[in-house]
Amino acid sequence: MKVLIVDDESLVRRSLMRAFMSAGHECFETQDGIEGLSKWRESNFDLIFLDVLMPGLTGPQVLTEISDDKKKSTAIILISAFSGEHSPETAVQMGADLFIAKPFENIFAIVREAELLIKRKLNKG
Amino acid sequence: MGSWHWEQSTNPLSFLSWDRVVLVIIDQNWDPHLVNLINIKKSFPDVARVLIGAEKTNNFLDYLISAVNQGEVITWIENVSSFENFKQTVSQIALDSEAEQNRARLIRASNQQNRELEKLTASLEQIVTERTFHIQESKELEEEKVSDLRSLIRFIQRLSLCISFEELLDLLRKDFKSFHQVQEPILIYEVDAKGPHIVSWQRSRLQTRPWPHTMDFIQNIHLQDPEMSRKLANFLSRPFAKSLVIPLQIPVRDSLIDPTFHLVLENSLSDDELNEVLDFCLERLQPLATAVERVYLENELMHFSFRWERTFDALKDPIAIIDRSHQVLRANKKFSDHILTKPCYESFAHRKSECDSCPVPNVFLGKGSGHSEVRVLGKIYEVHSYPISLVEGGIVSNVVNQYIDRTQEKETYMRLLQSEKMGALGLLAGNIAHELNNPLTGLRSLAQVLMAEVPEKSQIAQDLHEIEKATKRSQKIIRNLLEFVQNRSSQLEKVNLDDLIEKTLTFLKTALRNHRLKKDLNTADAFINAEPQLLQQVIFNLIHNACQAMESAGELIVKSYVENDSVFLVISDTGPGVPVELQSKIFEPFFTTKKEGSGTGLGLSLSREIVEQISGTLSVQLSSLSEGKSGSSFVVKIPQLKESSQR
Numbered sequence: 001m002k003v004l005i006v007d008d009e010s011l012v013r014r015s016l017m018r019a020f021m022s023a024g025h026e027c028f029e030t031q032d033g034i035e036g037l038s039k040w041r042e043s044n045f046d047l048i049f050l051d052v053l054m055p056g057l058t059g060p061q062v063l064t065e066i067s068d069d070k071k072k073s074t075a076i077i078l079i080s081a082f083s084g085e086h087s088p089e090t091a092v093q094m095g096a097d098l099f100i101a102k103p104f105e106n107i108f109a110i111v112r113e114a115e116l117l118i119k120r121k122l123n124k125g
Numbered sequence: 126m127g128s129w130h131w132e133q134s135t136n137p138l139s140f141l142s143w144d145r146v147v148l149v150i151i152d153q154n155w156d157p158h159l160v161n162l163i164n165i166k167k168s169f170p171d172v173a174r175v176l177i178g179a180e181k182t183n184n185f186l187d188y189l190i191s192a193v194n195q196g197e198v199i200t201w202i203e204n205v206s207s208f209e210n211f212k213q214t215v216s217q218i219a220l221d222s223e224a225e226q227n228r229a230r231l232i233r234a235s236n237q238q239n240r241e242l243e244k245l246t247a248s249l250e251q252i253v254t255e256r257t258f259h260i261q262e263s264k265e266l267e268e269e270k271v272s273d274l275r276s277l278i279r280f281i282q283r284l285s286l287c288i289s290f291e292e293l294l295d296l297l298r299k300d301f302k303s304f305h306q307v308q309e310p311i312l313i314y315e316v317d318a319k320g321p322h323i324v325s326w327q328r329s330r331l332q333t334r335p336w337p338h339t340m341d342f343i344q345n346i347h348l349q350d351p352e353m354s355r356k357l358a359n360f361l362s363r364p365f366a367k368s369l370v371i372p373l374q375i376p377v378r379d380s381l382i383d384p385t386f387h388l389v390l391e392n393s394l395s396d397d398e399l400n401e402v403l404d405f406c407l408e409r410l411q412p413l414a415t416a417v418e419r420v421y422l423e424n425e426l427m428h429f430s431f432r433w434e435r436t437f438d439a440l441k442d443p444i445a446i447i448d449r450s451h452q453v454l455r456a457n458k459k460f461s462d463h464i465l466t467k468p469c470y471e472s473f474a475h476r477k478s479e480c481d482s483c484p485v486p487n488v489f490l491g492k493g494s495g496h497s498e499v500r501v502l503g504k505i506y507e508v509h510s511y512p513i514s515l516v517e518g519g520i521v522s523n524v525v526n527q528y529i530d531r532t533q534e535k536e537t538y539m540r541l542l543q544s545e546k547m548g549a550l551g552l553l554a555g556n557i558a559h560e561l562n563n564p565l566t567g568l569r570s571l572a573q574v575l576m577a578e579v580p581e582k583s584q585i586a587q588d589l590h591e592i593e594k595a596t597k598r599s600q601k602i603i604r605n606l607l608e609f610v611q612n613r614s615s616q617l618e619k620v621n622l623d624d625l626i627e628k629t630l631t632f633l634k635t636a637l638r639n640h641r642l643k644k645d646l647n648t649a650d651a652f653i654n655a656e657p658q659l660l661q662q663v664i665f666n667l668i669h670n671a672c673q674a675m676e677s678a679g680e681l682i683v684k685s686y687v688e689n690d691s692v693f694l695v696i697s698d699t700g701p702g703v704p705v706e707l708q709s710k711i712f713e714p715f716f717t718t719k720k721e722g723s724g725t726g727l728g729l730s731l732s733r734e735i736v737e738q739i740s741g742t743l744s745v746q747l748s749s750l751s752e753g754k755s756g757s758s759f760v761v762k763i764p765q766l767k768e769s770s771q772r
Contacts, residue, residue, distance in 0.1 A: 015566075016570065107571075
């Protein structure tokens, strides 16, 4: 699968990339919302990790900017360090499919959850 | 003298009436029966009468004697030989006689003068006597007047000392004592809406009672008032003699009711005696009226003063009037119940000298009114000082201090501030925590990824495992911090005390680094119902205080245990300990031994409140010396949450 990781923290990007790559997926990364948005528009991804608080555009803002088509054709996981502001419900309201709070307990578990999500949403894999 | 003129006549009387005759010689033959002689004596007593005759003639002696007796002849001459001799003799006699007559005249005149002198003297003496008598009389009159005046003056002096209507009446009675026909005076007055009152003697005691009749003000003195006598007889239940009613006129003032005063003199005076009494009264009327007015006004004033005092005392704020040296001149009850002899900083603020931020000196310097905050016994007062100048446009002579109790407001404000600060802190902490979360997440996840890529039992795998554990710990700390500072809505939860203690201790590593920490936690299986956040604050506060109390490296014991359905937390330090007299004070809001400015002094009072809100207690005691250490022990006792109760 093609995975896009949009997060301003390099270690988060790196660890996610490594984890997904070792699971055999194609990974791309950007470090802010604007880049992420344009990259998402350019290509088709199966999965996108969107950090909430980022410079430029925030995760939710990206979601409002992106077309509905893209939203339907991509599994969207919202990740956030600020557990208070967002919850699974609000994430779904904004158009995401899943909400995972930082810190991640187990990176591999996340990979597995993501795979399951892709399968469910896009009937792939 | 001139020459004599001689005349001879048979009718000498005619001569005598013409001219001044000195001497007449009478011949026995011419006047044998002395008729002429006697006539001459009668008519012209000043003319000397001389007899001429011969001794040897018959009856001459008898004639002579008769002449002497009846006619008062002065001498007789004999017939003489020659006319010349006759003339000489007669001249001599005339001369003598004249001299004699002169002498007699002189004597008479002198006697007359003497008599007149005597009369004059007598009359003068009379005058002197009269005058003396008059003077005496006047003197007595004067003395009497003086005495009357003195007694009037005394009366007036005593009047000025009277402070009640009863005293006035008593004085009047003493004054009227000299009039036996006048009985004890009675006073009927009306000064307020309560109606007229009568002051009279009942069984040798002065009594003031309500007077059941209306008392219209009479314009003039009623010499006889049978109506009044009747009313008084009725009222006093005894026969009443005549009534002399005297209105005491006081000027009408701006009051709700025109005060009237009537003096009633019971008397059995006759009409003549009445005048004397009336005069006596009239002299005293004006001063009496003045005194009555004064007493009335003083009483009014006292009432006003009383009402003012009451109002002053009822004011909810303590108020004191002080002078330059902070001496309290007047104060209301809220300021002090006792007599004030001490300066305001002593009696109110319990200090030895002026309070730190006293606004009074500036007011005395003429800078107008001012205010500032003063702390007194755990209460905070906003002191407003206002200048008083007793002299028109003069310097400030006194200051009025109004102490507004702002303790509650201050506490609320400080708490709000604290809470705001905490909120802000929370926000800040939250931000930092999240900032930290990001790299930590990355760290942990990357460590996990790496572990999957290296041989399981290898050194690298173990190292990575340690790294992961460290990041996990860090995340926990951050979580704790977020929990601690977040302003979550207050919710009671089932929590474990030991848990909270451990969590809190993680924040105190810095404070504890100089001291030895001894943990003795035994409530792992017990639960309490509390807001974890708040209780953590309490634990934090107590431990932090303990650390601060120990200036040099000491020992901190944190002990928890369950006893009799309560969970106990004891925090002991090896600091100086809290002296017994301060042990209750330290929980008062704003109590702090630190200098004003550092620390809010709310820590312990808040802590106690938090604990008490969950039905617990927070107390302090001196550590037991049996363990060989001294210091303070703070004990928190919280009721245990029984398993059967709900979350």
